[in-house]
Amino acid sequence: MKVLKQLAIICGLCLLGEWIAGLLPFAFPGSVMAMLLTLVLLLLRWIKEKDIKETGDFLLGNMAFFFIPSAVAIIEQLDAIRGQVVALVLISIICTILTMIVTYYTVLLVTKWMKGGKGE
Amino acid sequence: MKELITSSEMFGIFLSLATYTFGLWVKKKWNTPVANPLLIAIVLCVAVLVIFDIPYANFNAGGAAVTSLLVPATAVLGISIYRELETLKKNFLPVMVGCIVGSIVSVVLSIVFCKLFGLDDQLVATMIPRAATSPIAMEVAENLGGLVPVTVAVVVFSGIVGAVAAPIFISVMKWRNRVAVGVAIGVSSSAAGTSKAIEIGEVEGAMSGLAMGITGLATVVIGLFL
Numbered sequence: 644m645k646v647l648k649q650l651a652i653i654c655g656l657c658l659l660g661e662w663i664a665g666l667l668p669f670a671f672p673g674s675v676m677a678m679l680l681t682l683v684l685l686l687l688r689w690i691k692e693k694d695i696k697e698t699g700d701f702l703l704g705n706m707a708f709f710f711i712p713s714a715v716a717i718i719e720q721l722d723a724i725r726g727q728v729v730a731l732v733l734i735s736i737i738c739t740i741l742t743m744i745v746t747y748y749t750v751l752l753v754t755k756w757m758k759g760g761k762g763e
Numbered sequence: 764m765k766e767l768i769t770s771s772e773m774f775g776i777f778l779s780l781a782t783y784t785f786g787l788w789v790k791k792k793w794n795t796p797v798a799n800p801l802l803i804a805i806v807l808c809v810a811v812l813v814i815f816d817i818p819y820a821n822f823n824a825g826g827a828a829v830t831s832l833l834v835p836a837t838a839v840l841g842i843s844i845y846r847e848l849e850t851l852k853k854n855f856l857p858v859m860v861g862c863i864v865g866s867i868v869s870v871v872l873s874i875v876f877c878k879l880f881g882l883d884d885q886l887v888a889t890m891i892p893r894a895a896t897s898p899i900a901m902e903v904a905e906n907l908g909g910l911v912p913v914t915v916a917v918v919v920f921s922g923i924v925g926a927v928a929a930p931i932f933i934s935v936m937k938w939r940n941r942v943a944v945g946v947a948i949g950v951s952s953s954a955a956g957t958s959k960a961i962e963i964g965e966v967e968g969a970m971s972g973l974a975m976g977i978t979g980l981a982t983v984v985i986g987l988f989l
Contacts, residue, residue: 653835660838669983670906672898674837675976681841692842699839702832703968706958707801707926709833710919711779712826713897714801715808717916719819724913730880734890735917738872739924742894743932743951746865746974750943753857 649698652690656681769817775825782807796930801955802923837896837954840972843961847969854942854970861943862974865950866981869894870989889913891989893921895982896953896975903986918953925952926959933963945970950978 660677684690724731768774785807786800812822844851851858870891877887889909892900897918904914929948932938938947941964948960949971957975961968 650835653838656841657834657838661834669987670899670902671983672896672902672979674834674898675896675979677834677838678841678844678972678976681838682844683841685841685845686848692845695839695842699842702836702839703843703961706836706961707955708779708783708804709829709836710801710922710955710958711783711804711808712775712823712830713833713915714805714919715812715822715826716819716912718809718812720910720912720916723910724886727882727886730882731886731890731913731917732920734873734876734880734882735893735921736924737876738869738893739921739951740928741872742865742869743925743928743947745868746861746950747932747938747940747943747947749864750854750857750861750946751940753860754854754940754943757856 646698649695652695653681653698653702656684765815765817769815769821770824772825772828775822775827776829777825778808778811778822779804779826779829782811796927799923799927799959801926801958805919805923833954837972840957840969840975843965843969844973847966850942850966850969851973858942858946858970858973859977861946862950862977863981865946865974866894866978866985869951869978870982870985885909886913890917892982892986893917894951894953895979899979899982900953903982906986907989919955922952922955922957925956929956929959930963941966942970946974949974953978 657673657677660680661673664671664673664676685692782804783800786803789803790798790800812819873890873893874887877890885908888907889904891907892903892914895903897915900914900918901911904911925948933944938944945960945967948956948967953975957968957971960971
């Protein structure tokens with residue numbers, strides 16, 4: 644009962660998020676809009692954390708699972724990228740790792756710079 | 764017999780659950796970042812479909828139900844950000860600068876390396892939105908004239924790369940700043956990476972989810988200028 648009620652609230656937020664995203668003049672995913680909506684409604688106390696906690700934690704804790712079918716879809720695309728697979732794999736690995744490193748040290752640098760500014 | 768078993772919606776759901784559970788067991792047994800349950804599940808599902816010559820459509824009859832839960836799973840990231848709001852307030856500027864710099868770097872690197880590997884314009888357009896979360900990446904790839912289904916695969920693959928790489932960086936390069944770790948994962952490896960960030964910690968998960976959203980927005984904006 645509790646799980647279903649929480650799921651109903653979460654799915655309602657998703658539906659609302661998709662609807663709002665659809666009204667925007669540029670492409671924006673409904674799921675990310677639903678994430679922002681969830682945050683805003685929690686902040687406004689229109690919904691309380693306990694209203695969605697258990698189901699929310701279940702979804703958060705098992706998020707990776709929900710990616711399986713869309714990733715397995717790659718077997719349908721092998722013909723389109725035949726001969727380029729190695730390049731695509733290498734580019735993805737190199738770019739992901741470099742982006743991660745650059746981002747980490749950017750956040751670190753700005754954090755240090757802000758702390759330094761306060762100390763002066 | 765094969766058709767009887769695989770045409771049921773339960774087939775895709777069962778295979779996803781069984782392979783992922785096996786992946787979790789492998790991770791628990793060896794406990795190394797390379798043993799990523801998502802990666803193990805994907806490889807096993809693909810192997811089963813190829814070996815037994817089962818059409819993807821049969822798998823996806825049930826698989827689509829699993830995929831549809833990605834939307835609520837992303838929505839509840841709002842709860843993680845809510846729980847870590849104080850962290851966000853304290854680190855607002857570093858988080859924003861990190862997301863914007865990271866998004867630009869990601870797009871530029873994708874273009875540069877695609878050209879270095881001699882890929883054609885269509886594949887470059889396919890690869891540009893790599894770091895964005897898949898629904899955004901699909902839209903951007905389509906606008907730029909890329910191969911949308913390949914973009915989805917590349918986005919998930921990049922996410923897994925990030926999920927495998929992040930714990931290695933944390934232990935080998937001594938990445939101690941939890942906010943920076945979260946932002947770095949969210950910017951570089953979107954939702955599949957964020958699922959790993961949640962496992963690493965609440966702060967990391969919340970920052971990663973938030974960074975994923977901001978990166979998505981930034982990628983849309985960058986895409987308008989290409």
